[in-house]
Amino acid sequence: MALQRILSLLLLLLLTLLGLGLLQPSYGQDHMYQRFLRQHVDSKVTNRNESYCNLLMQRRKMTSRYCKYFNTFIHEDIWKIINICSTTNIQCRTGEMNCHESGV
Incomplete structure (x- = not known):
């Protein structure tokens, strides 16, 4: 027990x-x-x-x-930001690969 x-x-x-x-x-x-x-x-x-x-x-x-x-x-509206952040990373002007392209 x-x-x-x-x-x-x-x-x-x-x-x-x-x-x-x-x-x-x-x-x-x-x-x-x-x-x-x-x-x-x-x-x-x-x-x-x-x-x-x-x-x-x-x-x-x-x-x-x-x-x-x-x-x-x-x-911008938070939902537009979330949509942009869910796109593929692209190269920034600084050379880093953590930027996003909005497609707009």
Whole structure:
């Protein structure tokens, strides 16, 4: 009886550890996705003046620790961005192979 209880507890522990291991990667991907959206997507642009980028970076709390010298914002719907990112990588002007061609 005690052996069966120990085996049940070990099985529960194993399942818990497996569950945590399976959840962690998806959480990390979701965190990276949310960070990308916050730092690089602004589909609802209303006023693009000289201070637009600096103000948006401040609003999105991107300047609290240090100020990025250069940042880019994509002014498109997230679904259009996802479609572009799912295309084949092409060579960038820098020579790296991590750029995408929109086909537009």
